[in-house]
Amino acid sequence: xxxxxxxxxxxxxxxxxxxxxxxxxxxxxxxxxxxxxxxxxxxxxxxxxxxxxxxxxxxxxxxxxxxxxxxxxxxxxxxxxxxxxxxxxxxxxxxxxxxxxxxxxxxxxxxxxxxx
Amino acid sequence: xxxxxxxxxxxxxxxxxxxxxxxxxxxxxxxxxxxxxxxxxxxxxxxxxxxxxxxxxxxxxxxxxxxxxxxxxxxxxxxxxxxxxxxxxxxxxxxxxxxxxxxxxxx
Numbered sequence: 001x002x003x004x005x006x007x008x009x010x011x012x013x014x015x016x017x018x019x020x021x022x023x024x025x026x027x028x029x030x031x032x033x034x035x036x037x038x039x040x041x042x043x044x045x046x047x048x049x050x051x052x053x054x055x056x057x058x059x060x061x062x063x064x065x066x067x068x069x070x071x072x073x074x075x076x077x078x079x080x081x082x083x084x085x086x087x088x089x090x091x092x093x094x095x096x097x098x099x100x101x102x103x104x105x106x107x108x109x110x111x112x113x114x115x116x
Numbered sequence: 117x118x119x120x121x122x123x124x125x126x127x128x129x130x131x132x133x134x135x136x137x138x139x140x141x142x143x144x145x146x147x148x149x150x151x152x153x154x155x156x157x158x159x160x161x162x163x164x165x166x167x168x169x170x171x172x173x174x175x176x177x178x179x180x181x182x183x184x185x186x187x188x189x190x191x192x193x194x195x196x197x198x199x200x201x202x203x204x205x206x207x208x209x210x211x212x213x214x215x216x217x218x219x220x221x222x223x
Contacts, residue, residue, distance in 0.1 A: 044203075044214055044215075044216050044217055045160075045203060045205070045214035045217075046214070047211050047212040047213065047214070049211075059210070061210075061211035062211070063211070095159060095160075100207075101148070101150075101165075101207040101212070102150035102162060102165040102166075102205065102207060103150075103152075103160070103162060104162045104171060104172075106159035106160060106161075107159065108159055109159055
């Protein structure tokens with residue numbers, strides 16, 4: 001069965017970076033894009049962007065350009081999202097999900113807390 | 117970006133009741149709409165895609181309808197396990213955007 005296993009919670013200081021991983025199993029990794037979604041209590045769900053797991057090509061929501069960087073390691077069927085220049089507004093649960101349009105499979109989420 | 121306005125923000129209903137949640141897009145999204153259910157501490161789960169197609173394994177008491185800018189999710193014969201938050205998402209125009217969510221509770 002399709003599974004996405006995300007890395008654990010992160011506590012980061014303002015101005016630093018974090019890199020979240022999303023390891024896929026149960027399907028051919030390069031057959032589907034991986035998307036990333038941010039969830040906060042205040043802003044709800046926000047779409048960050050997607051990565052073509054075969055070519056590494058990316059498409060970002062304009063809002064997250066310069067904030068998020070999406071990469072993949074095909075050898076380990078793992079997608080990554082790096083968040084840079086962190087501020088308290090980046091505190092959220094971040095999800096990876098299989099697909100480009102609607103999302104049938106999601107990771108369990110990674111809580112990122114930005115605090116000094 | 118397309119704005120998705122969901123209503124109501126919260127809803128209280130009794131077991132066995134029929135519940136309807138609405139989602140309005142700021143422009144025509146040509147049925148490019150999905151509905152998700154999210155329980156506390158869990159990831160969202162896909163219920164409906166393409167506005168009215170039931171995702172595999174989702175109970176038939178869930179249904180989606182609508183067109184243009186107006187869409188709805190209906191839950192027939194509400195069950196206790198349906199207590200959750202529900203979100204709509206448009207994928208007609210990039211970037212994809214989500215509704216603000218509806219929190220469904222039991223009366």
